Structure formats: C-alpha cells, structure tokens
Amino acid sequence: MADTLQFDLVSPERKLASVSATEVRIPGTDGDLTAMAGHTPTITTLRPGLLQVVHQGGTDDYVISGGFAEIGPDNVSVLAERALPRGEVTQEVYEGMVEEFAAAHRDAKAKFENEPGPVDDTAKLLADMVAIGTHIGLDPKQPNF
Amino acid sequence: MPSLKDLKNRIASVKSTRKITKAMQMVAAAKLRRAQDAAEAARPYAERFDAVMAGLASSVGGSDGAPKLLAGTGKEDVHLLVVMTAERGLCGGFNGSIVRKARIRASELIAQGKTVKILTVGKKGREMLRRDYGQHFVGHVDLSEVKRVGYANAQDIARDVLDRFAADEFDVATIYYARFQNVITQIPTEQQIIPAKFEGGDEADTALYDYEPGEEEILADLLPRGVATQIFAALLENGASEQGARMSAMDNATRNAGEMIDKLTIEYNRSRQAVITNELIEIISGAEAL
Numbered sequence: 474m475a476d477t478l479q480f481d482l483v484s485p486e487r488k489l490a491s492v493s494a495t496e497v498r499i500p501g502t503d504g505d506l507t508a509m510a511g512h513t514p515t516i517t518t519l520r521p522g523l524l525q526v527v528h529q530g531g532t533d534d535y536v537i538s539g540g541f542a543e544i545g546p547d548n549v550s551v552l553a554e555r556a557l558p559r560g561e562v563t564q565e566v567y568e569g570m571v572e573e574f575a576a577a578h579r580d581a582k583a584k585f586e587n588e589p590g591p592v593d594d595t596a597k598l599l600a601d602m603v604a605i606g607t608h609i610g611l612d613p614k615q616p617n618f
Numbered sequence: 619m620p621s622l623k624d625l626k627n628r629i630a631s632v633k634s635t636r637k638i639t640k641a642m643q644m645v646a647a648a649k650l651r652r653a654q655d656a657a658e659a660a661r662p663y664a665e666r667f668d669a670v671m672a673g674l675a676s677s678v679g680g681s682d683g684a685p686k687l688l689a690g691t692g693k694e695d696v697h698l699l700v701v702m703t704a705e706r707g708l709c710g711g712f713n714g715s716i717v718r719k720a721r722i723r724a725s726e727l728i729a730q731g732k733t734v735k736i737l738t739v740g741k742k743g744r745e746m747l748r749r750d751y752g753q754h755f756v757g758h759v760d761l762s763e764v765k766r767v768g769y770a771n772a773q774d775i776a777r778d779v780l781d782r783f784a785a786d787e788f789d790v791a792t793i794y795y796a797r798f799q800n801v802i803t804q805i806p807t808e809q810q811i812i813p814a815k816f817e818g819g820d821e822a823d824t825a826l827y828d829y830e831p832g833e834e835e836i837l838a839d840l841l842p843r844g845v846a847t848q849i850f851a852a853l854l855e856n857g858a859s860e861q862g863a864r865m866s867a868m869d870n871a872t873r874n875a876g877e878m879i880d881k882l883t884i885e886y887n888r889s890r891q892a893v894i895t896n897e898l899i900e901i902i903s904g905a906e907a908l
Contacts, residue, residue: 483666485769485850487659502839503830516670517830518839541840543670543827552666554843555769 478510479548480526482535484556489535496527497549499542500601508544515544521574521601523559523608524551534559536605538570539598559609567611574599622893625886629879636875642708643868650801650861656766657798657854664851671844672816673827674837685834687841690813691789696733698756698788699724700779700811702795702852703743704860705762710867712796712804712860713742719806720794724751735788739775739853756782767857772850779849780842783812795852796859801866804859811848814841 480494497508500522506515519542524535540553557566578595585591606612620628678684701720703713720736720743727734736751738744739759748755759775761767779791791812796804829836 483663485663488662513828514826515828518836550666
C-alpha cells in the first residue's frame with residue numbers, strides 16, 4: 474500500500490494546498506486526530522486550531538477557524554471556513570480572528586440569556602482560538618469574557 | 619433642418635459618449651476576468667461540500683431527527699425570496715431578468731394565498747421591486763461599499779436569513795441570481811436554499827464513512843454553512859454575470875454610437891455641400907443679372 478495520501482485544503486474563496494502528504498494532523502471537534510494512508514473513511518467537523526501537514530519537503534502549518542474534513546484511505550480533504558498559512562498569521566491578523574470569536578460570544582450572550590447551550594459553544598470556540606495563539610507563539614491577549 | 623453648427627455639436631457629443639462606453643466595456647472586461655477567476659477558485663469547495671452534504675442528507679434525511687433546515691418546517695405558507703442584483707445599472711437586461719423571474723414567482727405565490735417576504739441584495743433590484751412589492755420587503759443588504767465580494771459577505775447574508783428562519787419568520791427560502799454562462803448569456807436562476815435540496819447523493823458511497831461526532835450533529839453544523847456556501851456561489855456567479863452583461867451592453871452601445879457618428883457625418887457633409895452650392899448659385903445668378 475502506498476504510504477502517502479493526497480491532501481487538499483480548500484476554503485470557500487480559494488484552494489490553498491494540494492500536496493502528497495505522509496501525515497495530516499487535524500484538529501477535530503471531538504479531539505485531534507492524525508490521518509495517515511489507510512485511515513478508515515471518516516468525516517469530522519473541525520474546531521479552530523492548527524492543521525499540520527507532513528510531506529517530503531517538511532511540515533506545513535495552517536491556522537483554521539473551523540469547517541470539516543473528509544478522510545479516505547488515500548486522500549484527505551479539509552474544507553475550512555477560513556484558513557491561513559501559519560506564516561501569514563501575524564499578531565494583528567490573529568487578534569482580529571480572536572476578536573471575531575469574542576464578538577460572536579458576546580452576541581450569543583446577549584441573545585440567549587437563559588440558554589447556556591449556544592453561549593457555551595461560542596465560549597469554547599473562543600477558547601480554542603485563544604489556544605492557537607499560545608501554540609504558535611503569539612500573544613493571546615485575553616479578551617474580556 | 620438642423621444647422622451645421624448643431625450637427626457638429628451632436629457629432630462631438632456622440633463621440634464622447636462612445637469614448638465613455640468604450641472605456642466602460644474595457645473596465646467590465648477586466649473585472650469580468652477577475653470575477654470569473656474568483657468563481658473558479660470557489661468551485662472546488664462548493665463541489666466537495668455538496669458531495670458530502672448530499673451523502674449526509676440522504677442517510678439522515680429520512681429520519682425524524684432531521685434538522686429543520688433540511689426537513690423544512692412542515693408547511694409552506696411563508697416564502698422568503700432573496701433577490702440578488704447588482705448595485706449599478708448600465709448592464710443591459712441583467713437586473714431586469716432577475717427581477718422578472720422573482721416577480722413572476724411572487725405573483726404566483728400571492729395568487730395561491732401564500733405570504734411573500736422579500737429580501738433584496740443590491741440596490742437595483744430593490745428599486746425595481748419597490749413599487750409593486752414594497753410592502754413585502756423585510757430587509758436589504760447593501761454591497762455598494764464592497765469592492766470584492768468575499769465569503770464574509772455571504773456569511774453575513776446567511777446569518778440574516780438563518781436568524782429569520784430561527785425566529786419562524788418564513789418556511790421556504792429561495793435565492794434569485796443570474797448564472798454566468800458566457801459573456802452573451804446569463805441565465806436567471808431560482809434556487810431553493812431552505813429547506814436544503816441536494817443533487818444526487820449516493821447512499822452506498824457515503825455509508826462507509828465514520829462520522830465524528832454523529833451524523834446528525836455534523837449535519838446540524840454543516841447545514842448553516844451550506845446556506846452560506848450557496849449564497850457565496852450565487853454572489854460570485856452574479857458578479858461574473860453582471861460584468862459579462864455590462865461588457866456586451868457597452869459593446870453594443872459603442873457600436874451604435876459609431877453608426878450614429880457615421881450617419882451624422884454624412885448628413886453634416888451633405889448640408890455643408892448644400893450650403894456651398896447655394897452660395898455658388900447666388901454668386902452666379904448675381905453675376906448673370908449684371
């Protein structure tokens with residue numbers, strides 16, 4: 474069996490990557506998972522996090538803000554709502570992304586006063602987003618919860 | 619009979635009109651290329667998304683737990699028409715054909731005794747529908763400040779639509795836009811987005827997948843994104859169509875202006891010669907009278 478799989482990363486606006494990879498680390502909603510050749514066909518939703526692609530030329534990192542991934546025995550397609558190569562994520566960009574999630578959280582808090590469900594969901598997304606910062610060495614300025 | 623000076627002025631003014639339409643045509647051509655590239659770039663995502671959704675929808679769709687966005691509210695009384703048009707005119711029949719399609723549907727629905735609500739995207743459609751359907755307007759999305767339509771714009775529209783759906787404001791949502799075929803042809807299209815409809819969907823193919831979390835959770839997560847994806851695709855198609863329509867409209871206008879200039883020039887020369895002939899006759903008959 475071949476030991477590589479075809480990796481595609483697409484966002485609604487463009488195709489970001491299409492390479493032959495040996496290993497793809499995916500931040501799934503239920504936990505991180507690593508896809509290698511021969512993986513059971515799986516569809517999983519994603520949380521904001523760091524997507525790592527290991528291929529012959531090294532490892533590529535992408536910051537993604539959610540979406541879903543389709544994993545097959547010899548291919549992985551990640552459909553990300555928003556995805557940026559790690560190099561493009563500067564402190565400024567990162568703060569913008571955190572602020573977006575913080576705003577969603579505030580909206581949810583204002584809208585669902587007595588329903589903790591949606592508020593907690595947005596709080597988790599925000600926390601995930603903040604966690605990315607520490608991961609890639611940017612300063613996650615703690616937004617006011 | 620217009621005087622020589624009048625004709626001269628008219629020729630000059632038509633010439634400057636031709637310059638403007640020519641420039642607009644070239645600008646539209648450049649923008650069309652960009653819009654087409656954007657539509658092309660968005661295609662892989664939309665295709666993948668549809669394939670996964672179709673599979674999921676066919677396996678979950680039948681069950682009782684299917685989300686409302688897929689199964690509908692169980693009635694079809696209130697329709698939301700999302701009419702997407704351009705922010706600017708001078709693009710031939712582009713806005714008109716989209717509005718016409720929406721208008722036909724709206725009058726059909728009203729005749730059937732259903733409630734119609736209209737959400738307009740783009741100024742032109744709003745202006746055209748205001749007189750007949752002004753009382754049905756529920757909102758308007760202004761994209762005139764947006765230089766390049768991005769996914770964020772589609773998300774905003776989708777959020778608006780979904781919020782209304784969550785608040786039980788309507789049962790069925792349909793979007794109206796023009797699908798880009800080529801520069802000459804843009805097809806006005808209606809597409810139902812809520813409840814979601816997906817083409818095909820091979821159950822045997824997708825039954826193999828493991829779902830993480832469960833199928834229904836994934837579906838509930840993806841359906842709202844599906845709405846945004848469809849709206850985004852429609853916005854991009856519309857963008858390309860608008861520029862295509864403008865390009866061919868301006869091409870026609872340029873050609874017409876050219877023809878008009880030719881005609882006016884002939885008329886101008888004829889009357890100039892007539893004036894000369896007249897003067898000669900006057901001189902000759904004056905000389906003969908002596």
